[in-house]
Amino acid sequence: MTAVAEAPATVAKLGFGARFTAHMVLSRWSQGSGWTPSELVEHRALELSPAAMALHYGQAIFEGLKAYPRPGGAPALFRPGVNAERLNRSAARLAMPELPVELFTEACERLVRADAAEVPTGPGQSLYLRPFMIAVEPSLGVRPASEYLFAVIASPVDYFFADGYQAIDVWCPPDQIRAAPGGTGAAKCAGNYAASLSAKAQALANGCHEVLWLDAQEHRWVEELGAMNFFAVTRDGAGAPLLVTPELSGTILAGNTRGSLIELAASLGIRTVQRRVELAELTAPDGPFEEAFACGTAASVVPIGAVTAAGGRQVIGDGLPGSVTTRLRDELAAIQYGHGPDRFGWMHSV
Template sequence: MTALTEAPATARTEAKLGFGVRFSRHMVTARWTPALGWSPLGLVPHRPLELSPAAMALHYGQAVFEGLKAYPRVDGSLALFRPGVNAERLNRSARRLAMPELPVTLFTEACEQLVRADADEVPRGPGQSLYLRPFMVAVEPSLGVRPANEYLFAVIASPVDHFFADGYEAIDVWCATDEIRAAPGGTGAAKCAGNYAASLSAKAQALARGCHEVLWLDAREHRFVEELGAMNFFAVGRDETGEPLLVTPELSGTILAGNTRGSLIELAGDLGIRTVQRPVALAELTAPDGPFTEAFACGTAASVVPIGAVTTPEGRSVIGDGRPGHVTTRLRDELTAIQYGQRTDGRGWMHAV
């Protein structure tokens, strides 16, 4: 993968922004206590947070977050993609970590305030957007092992290019056979900071082997594909009639319910492509005569990412011809056309700001 480098931010439509390395001028914050609930939202300059070194998030990991984007539309407007879905998932994550829930309307309003305040920083080049990172952390200073009694919610923003510096190209992935992302009964279905911290050693292994990301297997048998890095996984084969068939692991408590995942399943139905949710064995993904001719990952940050090859300790297996497949590309194009206003949004997914 090409290294991300800083470049002068003169023409935002041409400058290489990278992903998550630059930040807009403002952020939106609110605080929660048992007595007062959530405070009103405050729009403030993007600046360092003041936290006690005993803030409970630093010691016991009560930290959850979300990711969504504000898209520049062809008519000049800006719109968020299904922010209510992200708000609901933040609350599911918060419940799992014994944190307070945030009203969906407050979540959406916070995102709207930030986008309106920093609208002139939304990049408008191909594939560019303003990435929003809402998060909630425990800020009460205490070393007692219990849920905190004070929380900070904030939204920050970053003008971004495509998640991968290579752009829309098929990536190589490393299959971690001796580490797991999530176990049944754990926090795999929550978008919490600890899940990502535990994945970083495997990510380092992937990069050391020349791969872009980690393909995670199930915790029980280490046989079935679950996720790709922080993204949901899909494979493409054929049904009994020879028509394209989309296959993805079912949500079983160890897989994050992705906004992009759910949207692609709906879009596939609109295009006449049937989706089956079932376990996907690593062996059938990597077999030379296996049922799959395409595979891809998806998520807010990266949108749709084709998978060209899977590397395991036994060797490297190319999927299909190693390039972005027809179904993968069609789904990506349909989704991004809606997000950027190049196609009618028949489902009401785009939330105007």
Template sequence: MTDLTFTLSEAVRLPAAEREAILENPGFGNYFTDHMVSISWSREAGWHDAAVLPYGPLAIDPGSSVLHYGQEIFEGLKAYRRPDGSIVSFRPIENARRLNESAARLALPELPEELFVEACRQLVQIDADWVPAGEDQSLYLRPFMIADESFLGVRAAEKARFLVIACPSGAYFTGGVKPVSIWLSQGLSRAGDGGTGAAKCGGNYAASLLPQQVAAENGCQQVLFTDAQEEGRIDELGGMNLFLVRADGTLLTPELNGNILPGITRRSLIELAEARGHKVEERAVTVAEWRAGVADGSIVEAFACGTAAVITPIGKLKAPEFEIDFGENAPGTLTMSLREELTGIQTGVVADSHNWLTEFVPAP
């Protein structure tokens, strides 16, 4: 299964002048590259029909189980153009492993890790001209898997399809890196014990959209979820993990308890912080602890992290009854220092002493 040959169907490419105009200000998720990757799976044949195809609509049967039961998963990773012109990806094997963890939970087939990485490499190589080189820019890759067997019985599908698409991206939040306000969701949860919280599946994100709308109505850019069973225990944001920073340099982050997505950026920041000598506590963290810590000065920074936004400093946590405000202390010094180190590794400005980068396209 790992030695599949990818067939190539060349796309009619967007003219270079139009592509370059897009790359000057791509936004996030607004434009897509010329090609996509597709690999099919069936219980009888396994993984087969690996292909690089022109980007375009999918022909899907209306009875496909993904449309009725939401049997799908996805990943997100980035490709970066380094100063020497080479193109690398950040820890793609970790995305491959997490995809398979999600697949197991959603009763989808596991994809060989090497095949996942090769599929991403194939797309980046053919659409290398779409990888921007500007500050805070990258090519965002979206691998995903859908159950596309046509049937209406409630069971795991016996046919699936894995695809990879890509879009040039700039800063995730409009206005670049600046403190954001987040809204404390009350009465609406993202996940529960025994659910799919630790899987990267669309249903988790669909569940966050209404609370996100409430957050926007209250002037916030993101929403914070707490545990469905334990009131006040912090879960994660709508699409990012959370860290708090104590005055003594200790980092606090909610422990992975089956309800929280195990973020690759989260894990990388823990390793970077520990390498600097910072203590990192992965444990239950509550809103009350956050509130009290800011009040007495023991908690001095907060930030969210994820592939799309990397690290985003948090300025305020807002709720109907109270507000936690870091004021002029946001963004925090450690927040921005970790962000600079991580993005530096990703873009080739800082040495990759952890061997996290995988080269997709060599320097010319």
């Protein structure tokens, strides 16, 4: 049975991705015919052939974005066009069909309108949308499929981490990597996440919340944190705050929140440098970084309090959420929830 969200007034804790709204949106693609118009249907189980190619060869990609409650008005999506464009980059990498940006955005809008009463309004709450595309052609031939399903489902959510806004501990796995050059690290495909789960279990077993991924070749350079992008805060030559984040490559996902924070920081007079960040530089007791954080759609901005690696546990700064991290988080939330001006035109009213 579908777990449908209760009215916001009666919900104390939603969790993350544990319940779903009453509807979903579907569209299908077949070779020669292209995409069908989107269809709003009841949230229900999908019927797939056991030979559906996604189940055997992993042609499965997804996105994540949110609809935010807004004071005295309809909910608004945060930069859905950016997610639509990234879905198409992921599709190209996995030999899947491109989805028109307009179809992606219309599908998200349609679902939010239908389930607007289920957009939660508590502190830190939002409606998380999960658009995804999978190969559904029944075949065991090793080739790109000729039939695909695109769907959007939605889940009313709290903060990603159960304890809300607090600094987390992260774990560097000694023997695992997230992505290698030439692989699928820059695509948001299901297989990347499946391969990360054993390291996440290691992190939890070592008293940490998440995994800090290092590069595949030298196991030396910081790349991502869990399914999020990584930032650190240092000072420039004049003593002003300076953001540092790994430059995008074929092994790092181009996050919507990442790009937004770089633009937001610049508007606040905070410069960002995109360069490689060495683990030793991050964990040195007298290193240059006084704050570190991760960011992504699900968790927004998450302070990093400590890193555990081969040399032991090293606290970042004072181990608490830093002032730059918190300012960026609050400024972004003000735009998303409508408590401040949308000076970038990021919010897409539904």
